[in-house]
Structure formats: C-alpha cells, structure tokens
Amino acid sequence: MSSRVDERPLLELRGVRKTFAPRGRRARRTASAVAAVDGIDLALQAGTTTALVGESGSGKSTLARLIVRLHDADEGTITFDGQEIQALDEKAFRPLRRRVQMVFQNPLTSFDPSQTIGASILETMRLAPDDEPEQERLGRLLSEVGLSPRFAGLRPREMSGGELQRAGIARALSVRPDLVVMDEPTSALDMSIQGQVLELLADLQRRHRLTYLLVTHDLRAVRMMADRVVVMYLGQVVEEGPTEAVFGDPRHPYTRGLLYAYDLSGRDEERDRDVRIRGSLRTPRPGDVGCRLVGRCPLSADRCGEPQALAELAPGHRARCWRAAEGQIAGDRQPHATTDPTDLGELT
Numbered sequence: 001m002s003s004r005v006d007e008r009p010l011l012e013l014r015g016v017r018k019t020f021a022p023r024g025r026r027a028r029r030t031a032s033a034v035a036a037v038d039g040i041d042l043a044l045q046a047g048t049t050t051a052l053v054g055e056s057g058s059g060k061s062t063l064a065r066l067i068v069r070l071h072d073a074d075e076g077t078i079t080f081d082g083q084e085i086q087a088l089d090e091k092a093f094r095p096l097r098r099r100v101q102m103v104f105q106n107p108l109t110s111f112d113p114s115q116t117i118g119a120s121i122l123e124t125m126r127l128a129p130d131d132e133p134e135q136e137r138l139g140r141l142l143s144e145v146g147l148s149p150r151f152a153g154l155r156p157r158e159m160s161g162g163e164l165q166r167a168g169i170a171r172a173l174s175v176r177p178d179l180v181v182m183d184e185p186t187s188a189l190d191m192s193i194q195g196q197v198l199e200l201l202a203d204l205q206r207r208h209r210l211t212y213l214l215v216t217h218d219l220r221a222v223r224m225m226a227d228r229v230v231v232m233y234l235g236q237v238v239e240e241g242p243t244e245a246v247f248g249d250p251r252h253p254y255t256r257g258l259l260y261a262y263d264l265s266g267r268d269e270e271r272d273r274d275v276r277i278r279g280s281l282r283t284p285r286p287g288d289v290g291c292r293l294v295g296r297c298p299l300s301a302d303r304c305g306e307p308q309a310l311a312e313l314a315p316g317h318r319a320r321c322w323r324a325a326e327g328q329i330a331g332d333r334q335p336h337a338t339t340d341p342t343d344l345g346e347l348t
C-alpha cells in the first residue's frame with residue numbers, strides 16, 4: 001500500500017466496452033450479445049493497488065484481459081504511460097507488453113508442463129535482457145519470491161500451488177514490469193498459503209514500486225492490499241473509492257449487500273431486509289437503460305429505471321445510484337469483513 005499519488009495515472013481507461021457473442025450455437029440464435037465490459041472509466045496511479053471486486057460474471061476478468069491486451073476493446077481507449085495501447089500495432093506494443101504483466105489464478109495451467117520452471121522463467125526473462133548473467137538473475141528472482149535455486153530444475157507438477165504461484169510471480173517480475181494485473185492470484189491456494197503470498201506481493205510492491213490491479217473475491221485481501229476499490233456489477237462500475245471509504249461508508253446498495261453478505265456475524269432480520277441483495281446476476285435486456293440491480297435491490301423505486309450516473313459523493317468516492325447521490329444512503333456504518341474469504345458469487 002502506498003499513499004504516493006502522481007499527477008498522471010499510469011493506466012487510464014475511458015469508455016471501454018467489450019461485447020461477446022453468446023456462447024454455443026443454440027445460444028447464438030436465441031440470446032443477445034453480452035456486454036461483459038460496458039463503458040468503464042478507470043485510472044491507476046503508479047505505485048498503488050486497486051482492487052476490482054464484484055460477483056461472478058460482472059466482467060472483472062474481461063477487464064483485466066483488455067488491459068494486458070489479451071482482448072481488444074470494441075470501444076473506448078486504454079492509455080498506458082501516455083500511449084494508447086489499442087492504436088499500437090504488435091511491434092510498437094512489444095515494449096509495453098513487457099511493462100504490463102499478468103499473474104493468473106491457476107499457476108498450474110499457466111506454466112508449460114513439459115518445461116522446468118527455470119526454463120519457463122528464462123524464456124520470459126529474455127524479453128528484458130540486461131548485463132547480469134542469466135543464471136544469477138534467475139537465482140536472484142527465485143530468492144526474491146522465497147524459492148530456493150533448486151526449484152529452477154523442477155517441473156510444474158512437482159511443485160505445490162503456493163510454490164508455483166511464487167514462480168508465476170517471479171516470471172512476471174523477470175521483465176521488470178511497472179503494472180502487474182492479477183486475476184484471483186490466491187484463490188486457488190490453501191487458506192494458510194494465501195496470506196503468505198499476499199504479504200510477498202505487498203513486499204515486492206514496496207521494493208519495486210509496482211502498480212497492482214488485483215481482481216479478487218477475497219475482501220480480506222482487499223483490505224490488506226488495496227488503496228482503492230472498484231466495485232463492478234454487470235459490466236459497469238457501480239462504486240469506487242479509497243478502500244476505507246468503500247468499506248467504512250459504502251453508498252451503493254450493491255456494495256452494501258456485498259459487504260453484508262461477507263460478514264456473517266452482524267446479521268439480523270431488519271438489516272437483512274434493508275441491505276440484502278436477492279436472486280442472482282441477470283443479463284440486462286436490450287433497451288434497459290436504468291440501474292442493473294433493479295429487481296434485486298431492496299431499495300428499488302421507479303426512478304431506478306432511469307439512467308444512473310456515477311456521482312461523486314466525496315473526493316474520489318463515486319457511486320452509480322440516485323439515492324446515494326441524494327444522500328439517502330449515508331453515514332451508515334457497515335459491518336466489517338471479519339470472516340474468511342467467501343465466494344461473493346453466492347450472494348443469496
């Protein structure tokens with residue numbers, strides 16, 4: 001975590017949209033396209049951590065993949081260190097590819113099973129050559145993530161999940177990135193290992209002044225790591241702000257429901273009626289312009305059918321809800337996330 005804030009964001013998204021055709025032949029005939037990411041604005045300051053949260057299917061991974069250019073956006077701009085990445089051809093993008101690295105959820109599938117870990121890391125490391133002899137550099141990288149040099153000779157199946165994820169982090173760091181996008185980096189790991197990996201990430205961030213985008217369902221990790229939190233719902237940002245503000249004074253009914261669902265200690269019937277989000281994620285129907293939470297939100301009203309703007313409630317703290325904008329949802333301290341990580345996809 002870092003409090004240092006630069007003027008120009010390292011990464012800036014404006015109006016970014018990505019639509020997918022429905023999956024499967026039958027679905028393609030009957031269903032409409034899915035706007036997985038539907039008009040996102042986002043700014044990441046260098047040296048900070050931004051957490052991206054929201055239930056399953058809200059578009060977090062799609063957004064992460066757009067940033068590292070595993071997908072191309074249909075609309076909008078993604079600007080990294082002043083350069084609009086979509087406008088660059090493959091050759092011009094190559095230097096940026098080094099500077100923006102991704103760590104995936106499942107370290108086992110992100111390594112080539114037939115290669116040793118050392119060979120895999122070296123392959124990536126060669127994208128950023130320097131004067132240090134390769135083997136020394138490899139050993140130093142492994143030790144930075146807490147692995148002894150002998151791991152270089154092992155294959156992925158010979159290592160534990162935690163060790164592999166450390167190796168995945170070493171591989172990402174091997175090219176000296178500025179931005180590391182992590183999609184659920186700890187969710188495939190044992191609970192006891194998750195904390196260690198998060199601590200390692202925090203330590204590496206301080207040492208190398210890395211910028212993190214952390215996609216996670218683990219609100220404990222968010223509290224520990226993030227300077228800012230961005231809450232997504234059905235392809236849109238519904239709330240964003242400094243971590244303390246979003247956790248301590250959540251303004252969007254969806255965020256309140258998310259935090260409430262996470263806290264197993266402070267439940268009572270009245271609270272349940274006021275904040276609990278019911279049902280499951282639905283696909284917005286064509287022509288739906290209003291709040292996407294209509295039908296699930298305990299505070300729904302006619303006005304929710306109108307378009308909702310992302311309104312600034314306090315410096316840097318925004319929510320996409322007219323009730324929040326009018327101050328109807330305020331000063332209402334939420335129960336804090338004190339429990340173990342739960343799957344927020346199961347909000348019901």
Ligand SMILES: Nc1ncnc2c1ncn2[C@@H]1O[C@H](COP(=O)(O)OP(=O)(O)OP(=O)(O)O)[C@@H](O)[C@H]1O
Binds near residue numbers: 036059
């Ligand atoms: N390659 C794809 N082709 C078609 N649809 C896709 C594709 N990738 C994602 N989607 C759809 O886009 C929406 C957002 O998916 P995404 O994986 O980004 O959500 P997510 O927030 O990462 O969910 P989770 O928490 O489960 O990982 C979903 O409706 C999903 O089915």
Ligand SMILES: [Mg+2]
Binds near residue numbers: 060062
């Ligand atoms: Mg995902």
